[in-house]
Amino acid sequence: DDAVLWLLGDQLNPDLDALADADEVLLIEAHGFADRKPYHAHKLTLVFSAMRHFRDDLRERGHDVTYAKADSFGEGLDEFLGPRSAADLRLMRPASHGAGERLRELVAARGGSLELLDNELFWTTPADWREWTDEPDGEGSGPDAEREPIVAEDGTAERRYRQEDWYRHVRRETGVLMDGDEPVGGEWNYDDLNQETPPDDWEPPERPRFDPDELTRETHAWVRERFDTWGSDSLDVFAWPVTREEARAALDAFVRDRLPSFGRYEDAMVAGEPFLSHSLLSPAINLGLLDPREPVRAVEEAYGERGVEPGAYDPADDAASGGSGATTLDAFSEGDESDAGADDGDDAGGTDPAPVPLNAAEGFIRQVIGWREFTRHVYREAMPELAAANQLDQSRALPPAYWDGDTDMRCLSEAVDHVREYGYAHHIERLMVLSNVALLYGADPADLNEWFHLGFVDAYHWVTTPNVVAMGSFGTDVLSSKPYAASGSYVNRMSDYCTSCPYAVSRTTGEGACPLNALYWDFLAEHEETLRETGRMGLMYSHLDDKDDSELAAIRERAGAVREMAANGEL
Ligand code: FAD
Incomplete structure (x- = not known):
């Protein structure tokens, strides 16, 4: 029997272990959800364009891909399973509550079987979480397990989870930013340095832009015609990465240009500046285009190369010398066959990237292995x-x-x-x-x-x-x-x-x-x-x-x- 791997629209990573032994890949582009509510046009364009790019990317890598466009997963499965007598599908456990079981039933009703695998696109597993919460195996975890609700009917929690404790646990387990048993720099958390607002003359680093290609434009035109959407429906400001290459380039750009000022101005709000020094990586991470280990390791590495003491680099000093715009995107535009982000050729390169103070590196890493992994497990549990x-x-x-x-x-x-x-x-x-x-x-x-x-x-x-x-x-x-x-x-x-x-x-x-x-x-x-x-x-x-x-x-x-x-x- 052929091994069929079904990948969802938020599992778009060609380097998954699960892909290595798959003979066939199934992708279902289901549209029904977007008929029911007015989503932001850019969100629909992003998800559908990323799926279509992923299909093409997998095919180029030699995978046998079935790409079904349908109203619902059920319809997509009809199309895929209809001509076959039976099929054994595998799927990484969906992040959405109950979805794994629902999809298993849909497949079973059509004569196939569906095996659920651990979702590789999170760093920590349900078993890691269980170990940390000290819950005996199987309890309070996994949809099949008998469990007492964590959140009672009146909304009060029977159990409270603390992000900071989880974060330290994951630092220890993964060794990220660790110096033996101790956190690098001696402190776990440098948030007290991350609450400044920038001076008026400080300009945030330029946002990396990934200009929509033909496929994204086509997808967007179809989204506009097909759905009632909300928000801006012009592609002029659409600049999100839609492929793995672009996502990697976005990560490089962040580490090079934005990370130095990420920490200090992390909590600031400035009129007319929606992005400041934030990484803008969540769309790519959540689609699976980036594995969350990648940004964390990249930031840790940058700290290893360009690291300075907490607070020792002040982006405002660069503003005064007009220097902050000097770090540019051409680190990744050269030699990259896509024209990912190569939109601003006129910022001359050559200037060394700014130093990475520990409060910036630690602050970013905490968002990903602390908050992101934490919210995922709290969601599963609650x-x-x-x-x-x-x-x-x-x-x-x-x-x-x-x-x-x-x-x-x-x-x-x-x-x-x-x-x-x-x-x-x-x-x-x-x-x-x-x-x-x-x-x-x-x-x-x-x-x-x-x-x-x-x-x-x-x-x-x-x-x-x-x-x-x-x-x-x-x-x-x-x-x-x-x-x-x-x-x-x-x-x-x-x-x-x-x-x-x-x-x-x-x-x-x-x-x-x-x-x-x-x-x-x-x-x-x-x-x-x-x-x-x-x-x-x-x-x-x-x-x-x-x-x-x-x-x-x-x-x-x-x-x-x-x-x-x-x-x-x-x-
Ligand atoms: P950065 O500031 O650069 O942070 C780096 C990364 O850390 C993010 O890309 C993200 O992957 C992760 N991260 C940081 N905080 C959180 C968090 N609280 N939960 C999960 N991941 C986190 N995040 C989403 O990915 N999708 C959402 O729909 C979303 N909705 C939110 C709604 C509310 C009310 C709040 C308070 C937070 C929400 N977040 C959400 C978390 C966080 O605000 C975003 O992840 C972040 O703003 C994304 O932008 P960035 O990539 O530039 O983040």
Whole structure:
């Protein structure tokens, strides 16, 4: 019997071990999901174009590929299995909850069999996680196992996982940035150095661009015609890698140009600058074009070659000398047969890349082996309850500004516009603006989760759900003991938005006061029973306790007015 490997649209890696002994490869381009909801046009173009490029790449490498275009996986399987009497398929376990079992049933119903393999595109396995959580084998893991829900019906967690502990465990197990048993530099975490905002004259490194080729253009034209989409549907700003070569080039560009300033400005927000020094690699990693080990190893290696002490390199010094633009993309454009990223030939090369301070390397690595692997396992453990978790009982529909970007609140309009334009916003905009506003406003976490899922080019259920429902909306305390809630002063500290915002960040009540301020105190007052108890909010509650009745009444009145304006699209 032929060994058939079925690969999903987020498993697009030609170097998988699973491919080595596959006689045949099956790819099903299923369209039905995009008929049901308005996804960002760039997201659909990205996923479908990457799948089509992958098909061609595999064929060039000599694989026998069946590429079925269908409404659903079931239809695609009909097409593939129909002419055969039987087939044994193998599939890397899908990241999405329950999908492995659903697909196994679909195959079985058509007379075939489906074997589920470990998903190579995550660094750590369910067994690694189990070992860390100390759960006996089989318990609380794997869809077949008997398990008590981790998240109870009221949203409270029966068990809480700590990212920082997991992160240290994975560092030890993998040896990444380790000096024997000790973390390189002596500390596990240099986040205190990663909270600066850049000076006005600092210019972020240029975003690597991968100009859409013929196949991407064709795919995009079809997406526009075939689906109702959301967000920008012009390809002018579409610059995501769609092939493995481009993804590798994007990684090289990040390590060379952006990594030096990644750490220091990681939490900053700057008007008109959606990308700053972020890696922009999540779309490629989540499609499988990059294996998560690659960016981690590349950053570790760069630290080995160009590393300096934590904080020892200041990108602002380069800004003053006009030097930061000097690191260019031609490191990868030369000798690369695709014209990946070779879009800006005029930045002369030749300048050595800037040093990599330890806080940048460590900060990046923590995002990938800490947060990314962590959220994946928390999702596995806490689904299906996680998706519906809503311990604060928040039920408002998202304000229309999330869809049309039409609001005077500068922070919100910037962040929503980034999503509408690029299908991307960086982490702090996602957490401290887009989630924070929804959290304080009282939006239903599941609604917000869907909004993220539709609008972001890197969004998949396994990654949005823990990030949006647990971290952003505090629908459950499974991964943090307190909500990421903040008033306008946080946004003011971390961005330049408030200076050009018509709302006054210095004021809490009355017309024209920053909406986040009243919403913040009102949120604390509203959810006092749940939040004061956490013990982590003591300081904030002591400030709330200091407010007298009339002040509190004014706050609550302003919060009510803000909510009404938001609901009516008048914020
Ligand atoms: P960088 O800042 O350069 O980070 C490097 C890499 O670390 C990312 O590429 C990503 O692979 C990983 N990473 C960092 N933080 C996380 C995290 N919390 N969870 C998982 N991976 C992480 N990430 C997604 O990949 N898809 C999503 O749909 C998504 N939705 C999010 C929604 C909310 C409300 C929040 C708070 C976070 C979300 N994240 C999501 C995590 C994170 O914001 C993005 O991974 C990151 O902004 C992607 O941009 P980047 O590649 O430039 O990231």
